[in-house]
Amino acid sequence: MQDTQSINPDPNYPYPVAAFKRFAFLKPLITNPMIEVGDFSYYDDPEGPEKFEQKNVLYHYDFLGDRLIIGNFCALATGVTFIMNGANHDMTGLSTYPFGVMGHGWGEGFDIETFKAQSRGDTVVGHDVWIGRKATIMPGVTIGSGTIIGSGALVASDVPDYAIVVGNPARPIRMRFDEATIKRLLAIAWWNWPVEMINRHRLLIQGADIDALEAASKAFSGTLDT
Structure with a gap:
C-alpha cells in the first residue's frame, strides 16, 4: 500500500x-x-x-x-x-x-x-x-x-x-533543442537520479534553465566521488 x-x-x-x-x-x-x-x-x-x-x-x-x-x-x-x-x-x-x-x-x-x-x-x-x-x-x-x-x-x-x-x-x-543542449541534457540524465534528488530539483527539471540543472547534476556527481 x-x-x-x-x-x-x-x-x-x-x-x-x-x-x-x-x-x-x-x-x-x-x-x-x-x-x-x-x-x-x-x-x-x-x-x-x-x-x-x-x-x-x-x-x-x-x-x-x-x-x-x-x-x-x-x-x-x-x-x-x-x-x-x-x-x-x-x-x-x-x-x-x-x-x-x-x-x-x-x-x-x-x-x-x-x-x-x-x-x-x-x-x-x-x-x-x-x-x-x-x-x-x-x-x-x-x-x-x-x-x-x-x-x-x-x-x-x-x-x-x-x-x-x-x-x-x-x-x-x-x-x-539545439545539438549542444541535447548533449548536455543526455549527460545530465536527470531521469536516472535518485528520487530524492529529483524531488529536490524538480522545479529545475520542469524549468528551462539548463545551466542551473547542470550545476545540480555536477554537485550530485561530486557527492558520488567523495
Whole structure:
C-alpha cells in the first residue's frame, strides 16, 4: 500500500492519485518478462490502464524473444499501440500468406528459424518520452530520450533524441533543442537520479534553465566521488 504521507510517488504502486485511476505507473502492472518499464512511466486510459500489456502490446509471442523496453518518466496517452515482431509475415517466398499456421498439413515446409531471422529486434523507448494518443510504434524501432510522438503517428523508423515526430509515416518536424543542449541534457540524465534528488530539483527539471540543472547534476556527481 502506498504511503499517502510520502513526499514522493511510489513507482512500485500503480496509482499515484488513488482517486483517479484512469492513469497508472506501468512498472507494477507488467507481468510479462519480455516487457520492461522504468520507474514513473505511466499509461492513461479512461477504460483503465491495467490491461496495457494485453491491449496495447500486440503480436508479442515468446518464441520470437523480442522485448519491449520503456525507460523512466515516459508518458503514454490513450490508445498507444506497440506492434511487435509476431505481426510480421515471412517475406522470403513468393507469397506472404501464412500457410504454416493454418494446420491441416499446411505447416509442412514452414521454417521457424527463417521466420525468426526476419525479426527486427527489440522495441526500445528512451527516457522522458511523451507518446500521443493512438500513436502506433512498429517492430524494432528505437525512440530516443526526450522525444515527443504526435497523436496518431505511425513510427516505423528510429527517432533521434529530443525530436518531435508526427504523421504517417512519422517524420521529425523539428528538434526540441539545439545539438549542444541535447548533449548536455543526455549527460545530465536527470531521469536516472535518485528520487530524492529529483524531488529536490524538480522545479529545475520542469524549468528551462539548463545551466542551473547542470550545476545540480555536477554537485550530485561530486557527492558520488567523495
